[in-house]
Amino acid sequence: MINLFDTYEQRTRDLHYSLKQAGYDLPTIVINDEGFLPEDVISPFGYYTKMAQRQGEPLYFDQLEVPDFWEIRGDATQAAVYDESYKRANIIYEDTKQNQRIVQRVEWLGLDGGVRSVDHYNQSGWRYAQTNYNATHQPVMTSYYDADDHEVIVENYVTSNIILNREDKIYFFKSRIDFVTEFLTHEFGTIDGLIYNSLATPFLVSYQLDQPGRDILFWQETLPENGEIPGNMTTLIAQNGRTKNIVFQNKTDFERDNIQQLQQQIAIDYIGYNYPIVKHRNKKDEAFILTNTDQIAHVAEIVAATPNVHFNVAAFTEMSTKLMSLGDYKNVSLYPNVTFQRVEKLFKQSVLYLDINGSNEVMSAIRQAYLDNAVIMAFEQTKHNPHFTLDALTFDEAQPEQLIDTLHRLCDEPEYLADMLNAQHAAAGQSSPADYRALLAQMTTGPVA
Structure with a gap:
């Protein structure tokens, strides 16, 4: 069995990591090589140009x-x-x-x-x-x-x-599909199974691969609001070929009525990702804000109302006079022109992350806060990555007192903090290696096409 991915974007990285943590350290092929693949991933283009x-x-x-x-x-x-x-x-x-x-x-x-x-x-x-x-x-x-x-x-x-x-x-x-198919058969010979995550070239390779096998599609994209099933997925189901299972990684889509009805034609399952959460010890009541703007909603009000919380505010650039004025508060540390090493430390030592800055997200900060096991709080109007943010910890910018009250509770009640962390993990679809092993064990047995 091999992994066949179209690109090595973040969702692919997450799936690849989850599979490896579950013990499925498979040969991994990425079709679109953008020059920065890890050592254990190869591409037909990189292979023939001897990039590695x-x-x-x-x-x-x-x-x-x-x-x-x-x-x-x-x-x-x-x-x-x-x-x-x-x-x-x-x-x-x-x-x-x-x-x-x-x-x-x-x-x-x-x-x-x-x-x-x-x-x-x-x-x-x-x-x-x-x-x-x-x-x-x-x-x-x-x-x-x-x-x-x-x-x-x-x-x-x-x-x-x-x-x-x-x-x-x-x-x-004649086509990229033929090119990739020839590469796979030349380098791997018999392919008893493909794990793939795209209905573009990977599916078409599976579709035309002229040998028996049992393939699995991990569907990572979000369906449109009307829940319409992509044309190639309809073709896949009607084909009754090598692909025997479709695994949705978006729980909302998996639970749609029309998706559940597909169970009559093909095996449908759901699993999230095994995100590499690091549970750091000895965290203090510290909150972190990483920003590239001085437009941070209600930040002075929040800082003044929670003197028991220490706020670290960092930027990779110079800070404006407005932002530097936050240094007048004893519970604020400012880091203009911050280094990457310092940012990593601030993520690790903070139990809270406030997603309340305007403009763009900096350095995938919300995801990094999640991985460093911080509770993420946000304003609805400025939140950057709702996948990792609980609705219960997302507030209306017009009512900052709600965020402030919850901030006090998170710091005063360890049980509530633990409950919110667990809820945050569940909402993001956190899955374990055991979840993956159980799922794949049942999928890789049975007849092949």
Whole structure:
């Protein structure tokens, strides 16, 4: 059995981690290689370009080579290349290391400001691919290179063809589906089962794989409000082929009446994720706010009303005079231009996280607070990640006294704090390795197609 994932986004990482914790440390293939896959994950594109064989450091944003007299300007969230006042390129940071300013791709712009080509960089710091765009700014073709800058793979988005240059031979594939299928059968031979999480290329590979097997679809996306089932899922069910089970990872969708009715045609189950929660010891009554703005709703009022709570407020940038004035309170510590190491410590030592800042979420702060086992409190108007936030701890910004009263209770009543943590875990769908083992044990037995 192998894992076949389309991309290695956060939901895929969570599923992969959950499976490994349950003892299912399977060969894992990710089709779309964006250059930063972990060592135990491979991609057909990275495999043929031998991406893992060259060691090196990621490319820091100001290390990008640009023409003479051009300038790179950047901060913790974004960067760009300028020729005097003209922007020539956007520099996109790798999302899991965004605040470290590591380059994942560079979008080179035409005179009209539209994207004309994109250079893709990997975790070893070399350009492994380039995508060219047409005059209407649509991607036309991507070339993949080895460490010596030799073109190894060309994918044409107009014709859907892929050409592979391997060991001085040219191989032609009519589609990405054929390309991936050939890679899997060449490298793994008999595949008795696929665990996949996308109805795009992974499903189509499962659909056309010409050998017996028992596959499992983990459905991680959210259904539309009307609960309409995607067309490929309908095809999957009607096919009665290799896929014998569909596992929903969104409980609300799983409980819909039309989804439950699918049980008559195919086995439907639900499981959440085994998030790696770290239960730190000796936590104090500390609350943490990570922000990139001084628009923090009612923060002075909250701080003044809860002198028994110590508030840590951090930003990766300079702080405004308004924010710095919070330092007048004895129960506030301010961290302008904070380091990543300090942020990690503040997450670990805080029992509470207040999601009350406006603007964008910083550094996936809500998820990180959840993983560090902090109780998350939010205002409805500014909450950033409701998946990890309890409705019971989400308040109307017009009534800050409700948040303040609950803050007192959380600090004064350890039992209530423990109850809210348990409820927070349950609402986020926290599942255990034993849950995964039990689910997969029943799915991997029985006849194959």
